[in-house]
Amino acid sequence: MEYVLRTPISEQEVRMLRVGDLITVDGLVVTLRDAGHKRAIEYLKSGRRLPIDLSGLILYHMGPVVRMGERGWEIVSAGPTTSTRLEQYESDLIKKTGVRLIVGKGGMGAKTAEACKRFGAAYAIYPGGAGALAAEAIESVEKVEWLDLGIPEAMWILRVRGFGPLMITIDSTGRDFYGERRGAIEENMKRMLESGGLWR
Amino acid sequence: MLTEEGIRRYVVELIRAAATHLPEDVKASLRRAYELEENPLARRMLAAILENVELAGRRGRPICQDTGVVMFTVRAGERFPMLRRLPGILRMAVAEATREIPLRPNAVDMLTGENTGDNTGDYVPWIDWETVPGEDYAEITVLLKGGGSEAASGVTVLTPSAGIEGALKFVLEVVKEAGPRACPPLVIGVGLSGTAYTALCLAKRALLRGMSSHNPRPELASLEERLLKAVNMLGWGVHGVGGGATALDVRMEASHRHPASLAVGVVASCWAFRYSAMRIRRGKVEFLVHRFLNEMEAA
Numbered sequence: 001m002e003y004v005l006r007t008p009i010s011e012q013e014v015r016m017l018r019v020g021d022l023i024t025v026d027g028l029v030v031t032l033r034d035a036g037h038k039r040a041i042e043y044l045k046s047g048r049r050l051p052i053d054l055s056g057l058i059l060y061h062m063g064p065v066v067r068m069g070e071r072g073w074e075i076v077s078a079g080p081t082t083s084t085r086l087e088q089y090e091s092d093l094i095k096k097t098g099v100r101l102i103v104g105k106g107g108m109g110a111k112t113a114e115a116c117k118r119f120g121a122a123y124a125i126y127p128g129g130a131g132a133l134a135a136e137a138i139e140s141v142e143k144v145e146w147l148d149l150g151i152p153e154a155m156w157i158l159r160v161r162g163f164g165p166l167m168i169t170i171d172s173t174g175r176d177f178y179g180e181r182r183g184a185i186e187e188n189m190k191r192m193l194e195s196g197g198l199w200r
Numbered sequence: 201m202l203t204e205e206g207i208r209r210y211v212v213e214l215i216r217a218a219a220t221h222l223p224e225d226v227k228a229s230l231r232r233a234y235e236l237e238e239n240p241l242a243r244r245m246l247a248a249i250l251e252n253v254e255l256a257g258r259r260g261r262p263i264c265q266d267t268g269v270v271m272f273t274v275r276a277g278e279r280f281p282m283l284r285r286l287p288g289i290l291r292m293a294v295a296e297a298t299r300e301i302p303l304r305p306n307a308v309d310m311l312t313g314e315n316t317g318d319n320t321g322d323y324v325p326w327i328d329w330e331t332v333p334g335e336d337y338a339e340i341t342v343l344l345k346g347g348g349s350e351a352a353s354g355v356t357v358l359t360p361s362a363g364i365e366g367a368l369k370f371v372l373e374v375v376k377e378a379g380p381r382a383c384p385p386l387v388i389g390v391g392l393s394g395t396a397y398t399a400l401c402l403a404k405r406a407l408l409r410g411m412s413s414h415n416p417r418p419e420l421a422s423l424e425e426r427l428l429k430a431v432n433m434l435g436w437g438v439h440g441v442g443g444g445a446t447a448l449d450v451r452m453e454a455s456h457r458h459p460a461s462l463a464v465g466v467v468a469s470c471w472a473f474r475y476s477a478m479r480i481r482r483g484k485v486e487f488l489v490h491r492f493l494n495e496m497e498a499a
Binding site for chain 1: 241244245248249251252255256259261262263264265266267302303304305306315346347348351365369372373376379380381383430433434435436439440441442470471472
């Protein structure tokens with residue numbers, strides 16, 4: 001199925017999404033990479049508030065190319081980074097913030113899938129490397145926080161319109177598209193090696 | 201005569217071309233993958249990639265926000281007049297390109313984690329040197345190597361009894377493990393050699409050989425084709441969503457090996473295979489990959 005979603009996204013909306021759905025989103029997207037996740041978890045564990053309430057919003061695994069223009073920050077290129085590096089933090093973040101949609105590339109692991117199921121969230125991929133296309137969907141930089149972590153690692157709060165195509169690979173039933181595919185690919189490899197015909 | 205500053209400006213333009221304009225042969229290869237693709241999700245991903253490539257070129261924006269580690273290969277004639285200055289020129293050009301294009305600052309101190317902010321640092325930009333006896337030109341190739349694609353890099357030293365079959369199997373394992381993380385469809389360079397170091401050097405050389413160029417030795421050319429077919433039969437496809445395009449190309453280089461070791465190196469690029477090259481000779485510059493820049497020069 002194909003959907004257009006707007007933030008804030010409700011639990012009901014996110015629970016409707018299934019693996020393989022394509023979506024486009026409008027609204028607020030917040031970026032965090034490794035150092036940003038680490039700090040966010042430290043904040044949440046010590047009871048401090050994050051600079052923005054992530055409830056119903058979209059978390060994007062991304063570190064942009066930016067330019068300081070006359071009207072402030074401009075996002076020049078903004079494709080996703082590899083999400084597996086953030087697996088160790090994401091289930092806690094979902095649990096403590098109520099973030100509804102996580103966007104990155106390459107998929108995430110079992111702990112995140114479990115958190116998506118329990119707390120009502122989903123994970124989607126944006127086509128990796130499509131940085132110029134993603135930047136085109138960013139209407140404005142609402143705010144930037146934690147710039148001391150460096151430009152890629154800072155928390156960028158972005159207003160987007162028509163951000164997509166996003167493809168759901170973990171849904172709130174706990175299904176994990178890449179996990180299922182990995183099994184099929186191991187089988188393909190085994191068959192190829194057993195037949196042995198490719199090398200001769 | 202080209203001044204130091206003149207060369208620096210040309211190198212900035214070389215980096216700009218690599219970051220914002222995907223080489224024509226890479227684009228053609230992606231278009232072919234799109235035309236052949238039957239999986240509807242993979243087609244959507246490829247369509248987004250092609251749209252992104254067009255948009256980046258038109259807007260002069262980096263194709264991918266990960267503008268990578270900046271790596272140079274210099275084939276330097278021994279009579280090239282600016283030889284001694286070249287390392288400094290390349291370094292300054294990278295800092296300038298980072299500000300101007302802009303590129304993402306990607307040079308992080310190994311121990312403190314501090315970002316230098318301009319893509320220069322210890323051993324970055326990396327420069328591979330090759331001297332060309334008797335010549336008066338310098339040929340500069342730049343490669344922007346994104347972090348994700350390193351998931352599909354690897355090296356191993358097998359015993360010769362593993363044979364070529366063992367070597368090919370290792371490449372398949374690397375691609376299989378990397379899966380969607382490396383941003384397939386990949387462009388894969390493979391080096392077969394006697395040591396881990398030389399295998400990786402040859403793999404990088406194979407990667408930079410240019411799209412769909414076969415190894416001149418027919419047996420190796422045939423292995424390239426069969427390995428490409430095998431990689432695509434794995435089934436990961438574009439961004440791991442399935443379909444036939446896990447790799448756009450596989451290129452191989454081989455050296456003689458040590459009697460006791462068969463080393464295999466894999467250096468892969470994501471679909472955004474961003475490189476460019478130019479030759480400086482007697483005060484004139486010729487762009488060898490982004491040829492449209494030569495016409496702009498003439499006009």
